[in-house]
Amino acid sequence: MRIKSISIGKKMLVVGILSLTMLFNLIGCTNQSEEAPADSSSNFNKEGLPIVTAPVTLDVLTVRWGNMGDTFKANKWLQDLEKETNVKINWQVMSSNDWGEQKSIMLASSTLPDIIFGDIVFSDSDIVNNLSYFRPLDDYIDNYMPNLKAAMEETPEMRQISTFPDGKMYSLPARLPSRPITTMQPVINKVWLDRLSLDVPDNIEELYNVFKAFKEKDPNQNGKPDEIPFSGSVDISMDFLSPFGITDLNNNSMMLKEGEPVFIPASIEYKEALKWVHKLYAEGLIDQELFTQDNTMSTAKQQNPDAALIGFSNQWIPDAVFGKWKDEYATIPSIAGPDGNRYQTGDPVGLSLRRNELLITTSSKHPEIAARWADQFYTNEASIQNFWGAIGTVIQKNEDGTYALMSPPEGTSADAWYWEQSVRDFGPKYVSPGFEKNIILDETTGDGLKLVIDKLGSEYVTEPFPNVMYSAEEFQELPTLTTDIDSYVKTTRAEWITKGNIDQEWDAYIKQLNDMGLKRLVEIRTDAYKRYTSVK
Template sequence: MGKKRIARFLITLGVISTLLVGMTACSGSKDASTSSTDSDSSFNKTGLPIVKEPITLNVLTVRWGNMGDTFTTNTWLQNLEKDTNVKINWQVMSSNDWAEQKSIMLASGTMPDVVLGDVAFSDSDIVNNLSSFRPLDDYIEEYMPNLKAAISESPELKKLSTFPDGKMYSLPARLPSRPVTHNQPVINKAWLDKLGLKVPETIDDLYNVFKAFKDNDPNGNGKKDEIPFSGSQDISVDLLAPFGITDLNATSMMVKDGKPVYFPTSNEYKEAIKWVHKLYSEGLIDQELFTQDNTMLTAKQQNPDVALVGFTNQWTPDAVFGKWKDQYVTIPTIAGPDGKRYQVGDPNGLSYRRNELLITTSCKNPEVVARWADQFYTNEASIQNFWGAIDTVIKKNDDGTFTLMNPPAGTSADAWYWDSSLRDFGPKYVNPSFEKNIVLDPANGDGLKLEIDKLGKEYVTTPFPNVMYTSEEFQELPTLTTDIDTYVRTNRAQWITKGGIDEQWDAYVKKLNEMGLEKLVKIRTDAFDRYNSVK
């Protein structure tokens, strides 16, 4: 180990040591020692407060970059402490250096009472360290009526959170007002209008629009610098969607007729690649698609002189094209050669998540944590932990609806929500029927995405789900996916840019089989079957 790495390791170890000393000190304090295990007379199985004498829980959460801990001033969270007698010692970590800190924490075996947010520990972290986390099924059954009701109404919560041994080690979430669709086609409407073109409906229409964009100078600068389609290499997969190829969870798997299918060896994939190669060979796709980084792409999307990009796929167009954003509109999903439309997304909505709260085996008060966490699983609690507190970010109206207030001047709505709440992280559940009471601005942020969602939601395919793998499967997967995924991506780029898929197809499939494709598909299929067996 070099001197710089040793120094960095010691610094990180010091940070973790300081954190763990704080946890140990707190766990040994008078407040923390008053627990349901040690004193049943202090713990209330129902009602509030949860405990008669205050206790303190160490709750670790990871935030993106340098977001900090302003969310802890959320009025709902502060009132929860008063109402429950459960005080929270927040341990807020930055995602920038969490990976190294996490490794040391898992190796040390000394953990906080609670880990909140799915960015902290991945499935493999949990599966490979089960001795550090408590199974939660019995606690849910006995102490969490709100979550039990949510699971009864939305069984997806349990399917998503059940580990291969049949137990739940983490709590799930259903976020409010989330869309069904993922990225949607976005086109330069100003260019269409200038050339007298209609919004494309089919891949033939799209081809003709691309040709017109390339040949007729729609940005009006007298140069042939228009790029009909551009995006990242990952976005190039969206061009395959009209052929029925969708891959929400980036597994190269689809569900077809109720069964998992590995699509990079399918005929639909082959035909889709041939079509995209035709576009590329005629200069209708960014010739740097597979070599540009995000800086290069952004420079094209936000070129200071004129708009350069005609078409792409995006979550929303407003944050991508800078001063040209008003030229772009989101359009309905493009129909494929069979006349059908296929949209990337999830019919259940992009709202379900797991690993949002874990109770560690270091926690002396798991019943208290279970009751505390259950307070998050109501509609009003959930919206306040996703956007911000009522009377701070949300206005509760006399008719029972809830309206988001405008952010402070100079602050984006999304940044304000992250500063004011747990946002994407932590346990929460919003009843689907309650969402009609949430009033969002259709021109901005979450409200805009729900408007865009209407353009493609009826065409969303059933994705290969976010399945769970066993410890043994997690050991095999990296070896298989590293080689196989790289080989698939390399060939896809080569076939799109240079062609030759017909001549090379058989050798390609043979090579994948030699690399262990059958084993990879079996692992994915076994996990799929376990997922669907959960009742």
């Protein structure tokens, strides 16, 4: 047995060395022979184009979802950028399927490419726990990035979300174009309402009565009691609880109440919401498999081939979910709660802001060149071409100054086409709010449809607990708190929805949360929130 274990260990060592070698080769495969010294005054141009007189190559690592590949490199704007700047890009494209393992190897090696491109590559904690690998960018922004500086002056939130606990910016932000204010909105089967001569529900009492009718009156007309008035994900969606004033934009169970951070599952609003949901569950008005089904089971119900089965849900847009039944569904205004008010998850400043979209590593010998190259992305035209596709390929530029998206090729969805033709969600970009009026979108599908239905809930969007940044010490402490607390919250939520007894068990539940360190968890998040709001 000992001999076998040694053999296995040797094999693992060889595999690790090979993986590491492949990454080193990937990082270091740039042909340096044609390049002049990066920062010599005779080669580097602080302003204007080209950025360098003699060509310089930068290694740029990006990660793409699944098997998307590197077709985005054919984007004409990216190709023209190389010619105009004299900065050649050695794109290192990784798949998200393999990146988890490769990321650990790369960070352990401490040898990184010049640029990290896209927020899927490294998380906040990856960066904070490896700050020595990444350059503080404040001085580079001041000296070499006038486009980004102007963007952050117009939209200060970009600096706010990108400032780390030590007060410095290690990553660059993005503002995506034509993004909505709301996230998931209430979607109902309008055909069922019409067949039963019901009005669109306005409040939770009317919603309850609609659910009862959906369950009892065979609105899909197949003669079977198979209608499911409400169905959702594996766990009860916070969006379904929004009529009670509960919104959770960043999925961390935190809200702002009168400007103060609050842990939602310890609030009275949460308790009252679960009592209402238990009533629905006990009467068979919500999916009885809500806590046991996976996404495959949920999709099978949404796209059941014989008849529509779902009456109500919360979705981004209905046409992306319900398959052949998509035309039966309509987005409706946010449902009013017990207090008569409406609450909607989202962000009043828009869901367009991102951080960690580009990092310049300390391994790079060309940081000034990298900064100037990145700054080229922060113009309106550059950004729309890196979100949808190049002008002349995907975007039509009209004589009146507007920009219209072309129809995708036969057999390809618009969204798939955009991902094929651009870096899409990833990478630095900035589209100013004033420029967005020049963008013409198809209002019947995709991004355009979302902006139309966004108007139904945008006035009810609450101010969210923001996507704050934590320190290395806080990142070390948070998992020890959230692992137990989050698990306990989910377990009790499922029990109270399916079995009830929340009134009798509430005090013991709060005591258990406190014993698990809830006070410290809220303290950490409050400290991070105060740092976030102090950034100017």
